[in-house]
């Protein structure tokens with residue numbers, strides 16, 4: 001094991017033991033995304049019930065002109081920084097539009113995965129040979145600070161996919177305030193929020209008929225078994241999603257189907273029958289909450305772009 005791998009292993013083990021010793025028990029959703037979890041998430045994104053990806057893609061494909069006008073603002077050169085760029089399948093629509101309009105901008109994708117940045121870099125190079133791309137591999141905030149220190153232009157930060165919803169409200173406020181502290185007056189952020197809507201529609205998105213989301217949730221226990229020498233019996237835990245239409249908190253849990261004990265690298269964790277582990281929050285917002293969040297964290301609302309169903313919004317905030 002290299003030094004970095006050892007550090008990652010120790011952090012994972014500490015977080016898991018701490019979360020499972022808390023009351024209520026919890027696990028951080030960032031741990032969903034090992035190789036199998038990432039593949040399952042790609043399956044989720046194309047499920048008929050999981051409307052979020054299609055809604056935001058609708059904005060990037062069909063409201064590109066509006067998006068382009070907002071981020072290009074008065075025509076001053078800018079650096080477009082994308083947090084968690086992945087393969088850029090949504091943002092590429094915006095890049096294409098800006099490139100075709102001869103907009104003066106550079107692109108700075110940030111991602112934890114070097115492999116995905118290689119793939120993205122290759123496709124950008126062939127489609128937009130004159131676009132200046134500077135890639136940053138690592139954690140969002142660390143890399144954003146690095147990107148900002150290398151930028152002399154106005155900055156526009158993209159944070160798509162309703163990833164902001166995977167933060168608890170306090171964590172989310174802290175995240176937005178930290179974003180604000182790294183930016184300067186005139187800079188913008190464009191954040192994808194999933195909106196409050198028919199509660200059945202929301203709940204179905206996290207409770208698909210084919211059971212992929214259940215596998216995605218249970219894979220967290222499988223990962224702990226694999227990487228931390230644990231002995232979770234996956235047949236004794238069940239995926240349980242819930243949605244509170246008033247607070248907008250959509251939560252995923254794993255329910256223990258009997259009283260049981262699990263060993264994790266020499267530690268024993270007890271579960272009562274029906275005790276739950278909270279594995280994820282996918283917070284839904286209304287427009288007033290989005291505006292308030294902007295104002296509480298040092299931004300003002302510059303614009304909002306909805307998908308055609310008005311289920312999702314990309315909000316543009318400026319300092």
Ligand code: AVI
Pocket residue numbers: 044052161162163164165166205206213216280281282
């Ligand atoms: C990545 N994130 C925005 C997804 C969501 O909707 O919260 C993760 C997810 N979990 C279950 N389905 C999708």
